[in-house]
Amino acid sequence: MQREPRLRAAVGTTTKLDSLADRLMYRLAYRNFGDHESLVVNHSVAANTSSGGVRWYEIQNPAGTPVVAQQSTFAPDANFRWMGSIAMDHAGDMALGYSVSSATMFPSIAFTARLSGDPASTMQTESAILAGTGSQIAGLTRWGDYSAMQIDPSDDCTFWYTTEYLKGTGIFNWNTRIASFKFPGCNFPDLQIAKPHTGNFTQGQTGATFTITVANVGLKSTDGTTVTVADALPAKLTATAASGTGWTCVLSPSVSCMRSDVLASNASYPPITLTVSVAADAPGLLTNTANVSGGGDQGTPGNNQTSDTVTIIQTGPDLAITKTHPQPFIQNQPGVYTITVSNVGLSPTSGALVTVTDQVPAGLPIASVNGGGWTCSPAATNPVSCTRTDVLAAGGSYPAIALTVTPPTAPAAVSNTASVTGGGDTNPFNNSATDPTTIVVPPPDLSITKTHTGNFNQGQGSASYTLTVTNAGLGPSVGTVTVKENLPTGLGRNFIFGTGWTCDIIAMACTRGDSLAVGSSYPPITVTVSVDGNAPRDRHQHRHRERRDRHHTWQQHCHRSDHDSPRARPDAGRIAQSRSAGAGPGRHVHHRCGQPGQRGHLGIREHDRQSALRNDSDGPCCPGLELRGLEFYFLFAFRHTGAGRGLPFNRADGICGQPLFSGEQFSER
Numbered sequence: 001m002q003r004e005p006r007l008r009a010a011v012g013t014t015t016k017l018d019s020l021a022d023r024l025m026y027r028l029a030y031r032n033f034g035d036h037e038s039l040v041v042n043h044s045v046a047a048n049t050s051s052g053g054v055r056w057y058e059i060q061n062p063a064g065t066p067v068v069a070q071q072s073t074f075a076p077d078a079n080f081r082w083m084g085s086i087a088m089d090h091a092g093d094m095a096l097g098y099s100v101s102s103a104t105m106f107p108s109i110a111f112t113a114r115l116s117g118d119p120a121s122t123m124q125t126e127s128a129i130l131a132g133t134g135s136q137i138a139g140l141t142r143w144g145d146y147s148a149m150q151i152d153p154s155d156d157c158t159f160w161y162t163t164e165y166l167k168g169t170g171i172f173n174w175n176t177r178i179a180s181f182k183f184p185g186c187n188f189p190d191l192q193i194a195k196p197h198t199g200n201f202t203q204g205q206t207g208a209t210f211t212i213t214v215a216n217v218g219l220k221s222t223d224g225t226t227v228t229v230a231d232a233l234p235a236k237l238t239a240t241a242a243s244g245t246g247w248t249c250v251l252s253p254s255v256s257c258m259r260s261d262v263l264a265s266n267a268s269y270p271p272i273t274l275t276v277s278v279a280a281d282a283p284g285l286l287t288n289t290a291n292v293s294g295g296g297d298q299g300t301p302g303n304n305q306t307s308d309t310v311t312i313i314q315t316g317p318d319l320a321i322t323k324t325h326p327q328p329f330i331q332n333q334p335g336v337y338t339i340t341v342s343n344v345g346l347s348p349t350s351g352a353l354v355t356v357t358d359q360v361p362a363g364l365p366i367a368s369v370n371g372g373g374w375t376c377s378p379a380a381t382n383p384v385s386c387t388r389t390d391v392l393a394a395g396g397s398y399p400a401i402a403l404t405v406t407p408p409t410a411p412a413a414v415s416n417t418a419s420v421t422g423g424g425d426t427n428p429f430n431n432s433a434t435d436p437t438t439i440v441v442p443p444p445d446l447s448i449t450k451t452h453t454g455n456f457n458q459g460q461g462s463a464s465y466t467l468t469v470t471n472a473g474l475g476p477s478v479g480t481v482t483v484k485e486n487l488p489t490g491l492g493r494n495f496i497f498g499t500g501w502t503c504d505i506i507a508m509a510c511t512r513g514d515s516l517a518v519g520s521s522y523p524p525i526t527v528t529v530s531v532d533g534n535a536p537r538d539r540h541q542h543r544h545r546e547r548r549d550r551h552h553t554w555q556q557h558c559h560r561s562d563h564d565s566p567r568a569r570p571d572a573g574r575i576a577q578s579r580s581a582g583a584g585p586g587r588h589v590h591h592r593c594g595q596p597g598q599r600g601h602l603g604i605r606e607h608d609r610q611s612a613l614r615n616d617s618d619g620p621c622c623p624g625l626e627l628r629g630l631e632f633y634f635l636f637a638f639r640h641t642g643a644g645r646g647l648p649f650n651r652a653d654g655i656c657g658q659p660l661f662s663g664e665q666f667s668e669r
Contacts, residue, residue, distance in 0.1 A: 011101065011102070011103055011104055011105055011106050011135055012106070012135045012137075012169055013135045013136070013137045013169070015135070015136060015137050015138065015139055015140065015141065016141060017082075017101070017107070017136065017141055017142075017143040018141045018142055018143060019044040019052060019080075019082040019083070020044065020082070020083065021043065021044040021045065021046075021052075021082070023043065024041055024042070024043050025041070025042050025043055025044070025083065025084050025085055025086075025147065026085055026147065026148055027041075027085065027148065028040075028041045029041070029086065029087045029088060029149075030062075031088050031090075031092075033092065036060050036061065037060065037061065037062055037063060038058055038059070038060050038069070038088060038092075039057075039058070039059040039060075039062050040056065040057065040058050040059075040086045040087065040088050040094060041056070041057055041059070041086065042054050042055060042056040042057070042084040042085070042086045042096060043055055043084075044081075044082040044083070044084070045073055047073060047075035048075075050078060051075060051077070051078045051079060051080055051102075052075065052080040052081060052082055053073045053074050053075025053081050054073070054074050054075075054081050054082065054084040054096060054098050055071070055072070055073045055074075056071065056072060056073075056074065056084070056086055056094075056096055056123075057070070057071040058070045058071070058088075058094075069120070070120040070121040071121060072121040072122065072123065074096065074112055074123050074126075076125075076126060078102065079100050079101065079102040079105060080100065080101055080102060081098045081099070081100045081110075082098060082099055083098055083099045083143060083144040083147045083163065084096055084097065084098035084147065085097050085098070085147045085148050085149040085161065085163075086149055087149040087150060087151050087159060088151070089151055089156060089157050089159070089182070089183070089186060090151075090156035090157065090186075090187075090219070091115075091116055091157075091183070091186060091219050092116030093113065093114065093115050093116050093183050093186065094113060094114050094123075095111055095112075095113040095149055095159040095161070095181070096111060096112050096113065096123065096149070097109070097110070097111040097129070097147065097149045097161035097163065097179075098110065098111070098147070098163075099143065099144050099147070099163060099164070099165075101132070105132075106131070106132035106133055106134055106135055106166070107132045107135065107136070107143070107144075107164075107165060107166065108128065108129075108130060108131045108132040108165065109128075109129040109130040109132070109161075109163055109165055109177055109179070110126050110127060110128050110129055111126070111127055111129060111149075111159075111161060111179075111181075112124060112125070112126050112127065113127075113159075113183070115183060127181075129161065129177060129179045130165055130177050130179075132165045132166060133166070133167055133168060134165075134166035134167055134168040134169040134170065134173070135166065135169045136166060136169075136170075136171065137169055137170065137171060138171045140171050140172075143164065144163050144164040145164075146162065146163065146164060146176070147161075147162070147163040147164070148161070148162055148163070149161045152180070155182075155186075155187045156187065157182045157183070157186035157187040157219075158180050158181070158182045159180060159181055159182060160178065160179070160180045161178070161179050161180070162176060162177065162178045162179075163176070163177060164176060164177075165177055184299065184300060186219050187219055187220050188218055188219070188220050188296065188297075188298040188299065189216050189218040189220050189221060189222045189223065189263070189265070189295055189296050189297055189298070189299065190216065190217045190218030190219075190297060190298070190299020190300060190303070191214055191215070191216055191217075191218075191222070191227065191263075191292050191293075191294075191295055191297040191299065191303075191304060192214070192215045192216075192217045192292075192299075192303040192304070193212065193213070193214050193215075193229065193290060193291060193292040193303070193304060193305065193306050194212070194213045194215075194306055195210055195211070195212045195213075195231075195288065195290045195306045195307075195308045196210070196211055196308060197209065197210045197211070197308055197310055200310065200311040200312070200313050201278045201282075201286075201310050201311070201312050201313070202278060202312065202313040202315070202346070203278060203279070203280050203281065203282050203312060203313065203314055203315045204278060204279075204280040204315060205277065205278040206240070206277045206278075207240075207275060207277075208237075208275070208276050208277070208278055209273055209274065209275050209276070210231075210273075210274040210276070210288060210290075210308065211271050211272070211273060211274075212229055212231065212244075212257075212271060212272040212273075212274060212290055213268055213269070213271045213272075214227065214229060214263075214268065214269045214292050215266075215267070215268040215269075216263045216264065216265055216266065216267055216268070216295075217266065217299065217303070218265055218297075218298075218299050219265050220265055221262050221263060221264045221265055222262050222263045222294075222295035222296055222297075223262075223295060223296030224260060224261075224262050224295075224296075225260065225294050225295055225296055226258055226259070226260045226294045226295075227258065227259055227260065227263070227269070227292065227293070227294040227295040228256060228257070228258050228292065228293050228294050229247075229256065229257045229258075229272060229290060229291070229292050230254065230255070230256045230290065230291055230292075230293075231254070231255040231256070231274060231288065231289070231290040232254055232255075232289060232290075233254075233255065233276065233288055234286050234287060234288060235279075236278065236279040236281070236282035236283065236286060236312075237276045237277070237278060237279075237282070237286060237288065238276060238277050238279070239251045239255045239274060239275070239276055240275045240276060240277055241273075241274075241275040242255050242257060242272060242273070242274045242275070243272070243273055244257060244269070244270050244271055244272035244273060245270035246259050246261065246269065246270055247259050247269070247270070247272055249272065255274060257272050263295065278312060280315070282312045283312060283427065283428075283429065284311065284312050284314060284318065284427030284428070284429040284430060285309060285310070285311060285312065285429045286309070286310055286312060287307055287308070287309045287310075288307065288308050288309075288310065289305065289306070289307045289308075290305070290306055291304055291305040291306075292304050292305075312427075313344070313345070313346060314344075314345040314346065314426040314427045315345065315346045315347060315426075316345055316346070316347045316424060316425075316426035317343055317345045317347050317348060317349040317350065317392070317394070317423055317424045317425055317426060318343060318344045318345030318346075318425060318426055318427040318430070319341055319342070319343060319344075319345075319349070319354065319392075319420050319421075319422075319423055319425040319427075319430075319431060320341070320342050320343075320344045320420075320430040320431070321339065321340070321341050321342075321356070321418055321419065321420040321430070321431060321432065321433045322339070322340045322342075322433050323337055323338070323339050323340075323358075323416065323417075323418045323433040323434070323435040324337070324338050324340075324435060325337045325338065325435060325437060327437075327438055328437070328438035328439060328440045329405070329407050329437055329438070329439045329440070330407075330439070330440055330441075330442055330443070330474060331407055331408060331409060331439060331440070331441050331442055332406065332407070332408060332442060333406070333407075333442065333474065334367060334404050334405070334406050335364075335404070335405050335406070335407065335437075336402050336403065336404050336405075337358075337402070337403040337404075337405070337416060337418075337435060338400050338401070338402060338403075339356060339358065339371075339386075339400060339401040339402075339403060339418050339433075340397055340398070340400045340401075341354065341356060341392075341397065341398045341420050342392075342395075342396070342397040342398075343392045343393065343394055343395065343396055343397070343423075344395070344430070345394055345425075345426060345427070346394050347394055347424075348391050348392060348393045348394055349391050349392045349423035349424055349425075350391075350423060350424030351389060351390075351391050351423075351424075352389070352422050352423055352424055353387055353388075353389050353422045353423075354387065354388055354389065354392070354398075354420065354421070354422040354423040355385060355386070355387045355420065355421050355422050356374075356384075356385070356386045356387075356401060356418060356419070356420050357383050357384070357385050357418065357419050357420075357421075358383055358384040358385075358403060358416065358417070358418040358419075359382065359383040359384075359417065360382050360383065360384060360403070360405065360416060361414040361415065361416055363407060363408075363409075363411055363414065364405040364406075364407050364414065364416070365405060365406055365407075365408065366379045366380065366381075366382060366384065366403070366404070366405055367379060367404040367405060367406050368402075368403075368404045369384050369386065369401065369402070369403045369404070370401070370402055371386060371398075371399050371400055371401035371402060372399035373388050373390065373398065373399055374386040374387070374388050374398070374399070374401055375387050375388065376401070384403060386401050392423065407439050411439065412438065412439055412440075413436065413437065413438050413439065414436075414437050414439065415434050415435065415436045415437065416434070416435050416437060417432055417433065417434040417435075418432065418433055418435075419431055419432040419433075420432075441475055442473070442474035442475030443473050443474060443475055444471050444473035444474075444475055444476060444477040444478070444516065444518075445471065445472045445473030445474070446469055446470070446471055446472075446473070446477060446481065446516070447469070447470050447471075447472050448467060448468065448469050448470075448483065449467070449468045449470070450465055450466070450467050450468075451465065451466050451468075452464065452465045452466065456531045456535075457531060458531055458532070458533050458534065458535050459531060459532075459533040460530065460531040461530055461531075462494060462528055462529075462530065463491075463528065463529050463530070463531055464526055464527060464528045464529070465485075465526070465527040465529070466524045466525070466526055466527075467483055467485070467498075467524060467525040467526075467527060468521050468522070468524045468525075469481065469483060469516070469521060469522045469525075470519075470520070470521040471516040471517065471518055471519065471520055471521075472518075472519070473518060474518065475518065476515045476516060476517050476518060477515050477516040478515065479513065480511055480512070480513050481511065481512055481513070481516070481522070482509060482510070482511045483501075483509065483510045483511075483525060484507070484508060484509040485508040485509070485527050486508070487508065487529060489535075489536075490531065490532045490534070490535030490536055491529040491530070491531060491532070491535065492529060492530040492531075492532065493505060493508055493527075493529060494528040494529055494530055495526075495527075495528045496508055496509075496510060496525065496526070496527045496528070497510075497525070497526055498510055498522070498523055498524060498525035498526060499523035500512055500514065500522065500523055501522070501523070501525055503525070508527075510525050
């Protein structure tokens with residue numbers, strides 16, 4: 001954590017003020033909450049290169065193993081904040097006061113605070129206490145040694161804060177400001193009411209119930225005065241009973257329940273059950289409101305009242321409509337709205353005409369409209385109208401209507417509303433449906449393919465992949481396109497390149513910013529890799545390549561002959577058995593190497609594994625080529641620089657002359 005700069009400027013002067021960033025600020029405040037102990041403290045820090053903030057901490061369990069429960073730097077803008085003081089009330093709420101200034105602000109006084117239930121390590125928005133009207137000048141840098149935030153012991157809720165400010169620019173003309181504040185709900189009761197119900201009600205129903213609950217969310221118990229719950233039922237709902245443990249309830253002239261026992265902080269009274277009957281002609285939606293008062297409540301007024309809306313199922317037919325579509329619609333592409341009419345009532349429709357109407361928004365040309373059993377207006381007609389007269393059973397739905405539109409250059413968003421009428425419908429509250437629709441430009445759809453030719457060999461110095469990016473979408477690409485290669489274990493990176501691509505060999509990534517048209521591909525990217533000598537391999541594929549490579553123009557095939565005399569093979573007389581100079585005795589293993597247009601012999605002493613390559617005239621060749629196994633290949637490729645099972649060789653001495661081949665790689669099968 002970076003400390004605050006030692007000095008800071010104030011408005012109207014070049015004199016800078018000392019932030020005292022080299023020490024903790026007054027004071028380290030302690031609280032014991034019973035289940036835990038807390039310390040809060042702060043100091044000044046540099047928030048960035050041009051501003052400062054106040055760093056604060058809450059440390060719990062100071063008597064045992066201290067734990068930093070939360071911490072943060074309060075620096076919401078480019079101003080300088082310093083000389084802080086922090087305290088905590090009995091509920092665990094915190095307040096942090098400090099001085100604040102900048103090149104355009106006289107030293108002023110402000111504070112921030114947090115409730116105990118706020119997200120950890122956060123403070124709320126800054127609140128101003130006093131805007132300063134002067135700066136300290138003449139090189140006097142010491143400031144505000146007397147900043148202090150304290151809790152009033154009389155209620156353990158009220159914060160008192162005091163610190164320095166100046167009424168006018170000068171020296172030794174300090175003023176002291178004292179401010180107090182507390183959190184809403186601290187040290188008084190706060191009654192809150194809730195009124196839920198379960199399920200839907202039905203026309204003509206008796207015994208439908210609401211459950212009313214009163215809780216004290218304040219930090220102090222109620223004061224023993226009467227607590228009253230009042231419920232003004234809407235028309236078409238009639239109260240038949242109201243009761244709850246400890247409550248005294250009456251139904252007339254309106255529902256009310258009362259009690260006067262004390263309700264502790266964060267506790268609830270037993271619930272009230274309100275039973276109602278539903279009129280036979282009750283509408284589809286009804287809203288019931290209840291409120292609570294008394295008990296010394298001084299909390300948030302908004303939680304003293306609650307409303308609960310209930311759906312009333314109609315005994316007659318009740319046509320409801322829904323309208324949906326798959327998001328989003330694409331410009332110049334067909335988009336389909338699905339409109340469904342259902343009977344959520346308890347009786348079938350009357351057989352009277354049912355009409356669906358849809359006023360399609362401007363910018364959505366109608367391509368078609370149809371649905372099984374529906375008679376719909378021509379596609380060019382707006383609003384769209386579809387009708388039918390067949391009876392719809394209770395709980396059933398008509399076949400869906402498909403409304404197809406083709407937005408050309410429509411707005412980015414529209415809302416489409418459809419409605420239904422007729423059929424003897426008894427509930428107008430669910431007869432319309434609105435479907436917000438997002439319309440986007442035709443999007444690109446980039447796909448990538450990765451190919452290679454043949455198989456790779458362990459120890460191979462250079463092998464390549466080809467990456468191709470294609471746009472199979474409905475629109476050209478926009479912005480930067482990035483291709484990243486993730487090489488598996490066993491492959492090393494050599495190079496990555498492609499025409500028009502900007503590639504990074506370290507990141508194994510390529511980018512470009514030109515647009516890719518629909519149906520087109522960027523120039524391919526070539527990735528060259530080296531193959532580790534111990535890279536995992538598929539033996540079946542490896543052998544398949546070997547069989548194929550035996551017919552390759554540049555592949556040498558060596559047949560092993562293990563013998564003690566020329567009689568071991570019909571052509572043994574053609575295989576040189578002389579040893580290299582200085583070679584000790586040992587059994588010889590000879591290899592005859594054939595290649596179109598060239599003859600060569602390879603003699604190997606099995607005892608010391610030394611080898612010599614001999615040309616057609618039996619001249620000496622360079623030792624140092626070690627052969628392992630029964631069958632070998634000379635692979636013509638770039639020299640592999642990593643560890644591998646193959647051994648590179650060159651004829652480079654004066655006797656052998658120039659290498660027979662350049663860049664050879666000897667690989668074991």
